[in-house]
Amino acid sequence: MQKKFFVTTPIYYVNASPHIGTAYSTFVADVVARYKRLKGFDVFFLSGTDEHGQKIQREAAAHGKAPKEFCDEMAGQFKKTWRELGISNDYFVRTTDSQHERAVQHLFQLFYDNGDIYLGKYEGWYCTPCETFYPESKLVSGNCPACGRAVERMSEETYFFRLSKYRDKLLGHFRKNPEFVLPKFRANEMVNILKEGLEDLSVSRTKISWGIPCPFDKRHVVYVWFDALINYLSAAGYPHDMKKFSHYWPADLHVIGKDILKFHSIIWPAMLMSANMQLPRTVFAHGWLTVREEKISKSKGNIVNPLELKRKYGLDAVKYFLMRELTLGMDGDYSEDALRTRYETELANELGNLLNRTLVMIEKYCNGTVPSQSKKNAKQDDVLLKALRESPKKIDSFYEKLQFNNALAETWKIVATANRYINETEPWELARAPEGRNPGKPERQERLQTVLYNLAEALRVVSVLIMPVLAESSASMRSQLGLPVPKSFDEALKQGLTRAGTKVRKGEVLFKKLD
Numbered sequence: 001m002q003k004k005f006f007v008t009t010p011i012y013y014v015n016a017s018p019h020i021g022t023a024y025s026t027f028v029a030d031v032v033a034r035y036k037r038l039k040g041f042d043v044f045f046l047s048g049t050d051e052h053g054q055k056i057q058r059e060a061a062a063h064g065k066a067p068k069e070f071c072d073e074m075a076g077q078f079k080k081t082w083r084e085l086g087i088s089n090d091y092f093v094r095t096t097d098s099q100h101e102r103a104v105q106h107l108f109q110l111f112y113d114n115g116d117i118y119l120g121k122y123e124g125w126y127c128t129p130c131e132t133f134y135p136e137s138k139l140v141s142g143n144c145p146a147c148g149r150a151v152e153r154m155s156e157e158t159y160f161f162r163l164s165k166y167r168d169k170l171l172g173h174f175r176k177n178p179e180f181v182l183p184k185f186r187a188n189e190m191v192n193i194l195k196e197g198l199e200d201l202s203v204s205r206t207k208i209s210w211g212i213p214c215p216f217d218k219r220h221v222v223y224v225w226f227d228a229l230i231n232y233l234s235a236a237g238y239p240h241d242m243k244k245f246s247h248y249w250p251a252d253l254h255v256i257g258k259d260i261l262k263f264h265s266i267i268w269p270a271m272l273m274s275a276n277m278q279l280p281r282t283v284f285a286h287g288w289l290t291v292r293e294e295k296i297s298k299s300k301g302n303i304v305n306p307l308e309l310k311r312k313y314g315l316d317a318v319k320y321f322l323m324r325e326l327t328l329g330m331d332g333d334y335s336e337d338a339l340r341t342r343y344e345t346e347l348a349n350e351l352g353n354l355l356n357r358t359l360v361m362i363e364k365y366c367n368g369t370v371p372s373q374s375k376k377n378a379k380q381d382d383v384l385l386k387a388l389r390e391s392p393k394k395i396d397s398f399y400e401k402l403q404f405n406n407a408l409a410e411t412w413k414i415v416a417t418a419n420r421y422i423n424e425t426e427p428w429e430l431a432r433a434p435e436g437r438n439p440g441k442p443e444r445q446e447r448l449q450t451v452l453y454n455l456a457e458a459l460r461v462v463s464v465l466i467m468p469v470l471a472e473s474s475a476s477m478r479s480q481l482g483l484p485v486p487k488s489f490d491e492a493l494k495q496g497l498t499r500a501g502t503k504v505r506k507g508e509v510l511f512k513k514l515d
């Protein structure tokens with residue numbers, strides 16, 4: 001049976017428009033989804049929007065809109081942006097979907113019935129931008145320890161979730177599952193939080209109205225994070241489509257930013273334990289995209305619009321830059337200059353030129369048909385053929401480990417080797433009738449054919465290797481090389497699949513010169 005793979009992005013607050021930071025998380029999950037599909041998995045790739053809570057209620061009011069009307073507009077904007085960014089999500093969940101609301105109420109009731117939710121009073125602080133409760137002792141200079149902004153005093157009747165009860169079980173889970181939270185150093189941070197001890201969590205509000213009503217006490221609405229995390233279940237079919245749910249659950253990978261790791265690796269698994277459900281296999285916390293070391297965010301006013309970058313450089317260049325420049329898990333600085341440099345060197349000069357030069361030569365010297373290779377290899381061929389034999393395996397395992405920067409760097413080694421191969425073999429010399437000699441001497445002709453075959457083969461392999469990240473460029477390369485859509489990533493691991501006799505057709509250059 002085909003194996004399944006369930007990958008998610010965070011669901012995004014609709015108080016801000018999508019930006020390069022939120023797009024980054026989404027691209028990461030998209031690359032994983034595309035890679036896994038190519039590896040033959042039945043992928044369920046989920047993204048969506050987080051629409052309840054105090055922050056959204058206030059933001060809607062600030063726009064003079066009813067919350068639902070405001071959320072409809074913003075969720076529409078996220079959907080449209082993800083479409084324009086080529087995101088291949090299979091489903092888009094909104095926390096205002098009635099199916100989701102029913103799932104939240106169902107679980108809230110279940111937690112209550114099993115004794116994990118009890119009534120009490122919350123006295124403490126609340127950070128609205130982070131939608132997080134903080135006791136006095138956690139504040140830093142009286143402000144939110146996470147975002148540094150002002151917090152609000154809260155004194156409210158609330159239902160509590162018995163988070164403290166799950167501390168030991170969670171510690172055990174971290175110990176037994178080294179892949180539960182990645183990167184490893186982030187798992188250690190979470191283990192330290194657990195060792196310090198957990199307090200029960202306030203999970204309902206009475207002073208706001210924009211939320212899902214608590215099923216057994218209509219004066220309360222469910223705390224927005226409790227509501228939001230359940231999206232991963234409701235979107236997979238819980239509890240309305242248990243056939244789908246039992247097929248896809250547990251999630252294989254939650255892609256999130258490091259800012260929301262505690263929610264995903266402590267609170268979320270405790271909820272699942274309470275409901276007696278399996279935990280996600282891996283929660284991967286990536287770093288932040290920064291500009292001059294500052295997190296890109298609406299509140300910092302340093303937003304970069306991914307659609308504007310797409311318009312200027314094309315979608316693939318934006319994705320290439322983000323996946324090549326950042327080490328997944330670490331922060332990374334964004335600058336348009338750095339993007340331009342990678343565009344001009346690696347994309348236009350190295351990959352674009354390799355395709356262009358090869359096709360020009362096949363058209364000119366072989367009537368646009370991929371020639372057959374000779375049985376004999378010359379020494380000059382060895383380096384390229386070795387790269388084609390060895391690099392794809394490494395690249396496959398880099399994708400597997402979510403090391404996209406390494407996957408691309410290794411792919412570009414093949415590209416560089418192929419460009420050097422052209423310079424060293426000088427096909428134009430092989431094609432020239434040497435003076436005073438018989439034009440088109442058979443061995444020179446054979447050499448020329450072998451060189452061009454090897455180049456077509458290198459491009460074929462590269463076109464598969466880049467597919468998870470550069471889907472558009474890969475498709476364009478393959479159509480110019482006369483190749484069908486690849487069936488599987490493993491085509492990159494095989495040699496000699498290029499067929500002599502294939503018609504090529506040079507089309508648009510892959511990465512045009514920038515103005």
Ligand code: MSP
Nearest residue numbers: 010011012013021025050228229256257288289296
């Ligand atoms: N709604 C919650 C998540 C609920 S998931 C059940 C939330 N939303 S958010 O809109 O604030 O988006 C948070 C996520 O967007 C971060 O965890 C991160 O994945 C991504 N990013 C937002 N800004 C980012 C950067 N500057 N850099 C990288 N990722 C960023 O928290």
